[in-house]
Amino acid sequence: MKANRLHVGIVLAELSNDFVDEELMRKAKERSSGIESTALAHYLILRSEFHSNN
Numbered sequence: 352m353k354a355n356r357l358h359v360g361i362v363l364a365e366l367s368n369d370f371v372d373e374e375l376m377r378k379a380k381e382r383s384s385g386i387e388s389t390a391l392a393h394y395l396i397l398r399s400e401f402h403s404n405n
Contacts, residue, residue, distance in 0.1 A: 354399035362398040372398060 365371075371394075379393035 352400065353403040355403070358399040358402040359395065361402050362395055365398070375401065
């Protein structure tokens with residue numbers, strides 16, 4: 352995992368502005384087996400990794 356707290360902060364800022372990457376949210380829901388409470392955590396990880404690679 353290359354993401355650090357800076358990348359997590361970027362994702363939290365996006366979420367506070369109501370921005371959600373629909374494709375990554377779909378992947379997060381697949382990883383969480385449809386459990387909504389863990390889908391957000393998976394989304395946070397996936398999106399943070401996305402930002403760490405850019």
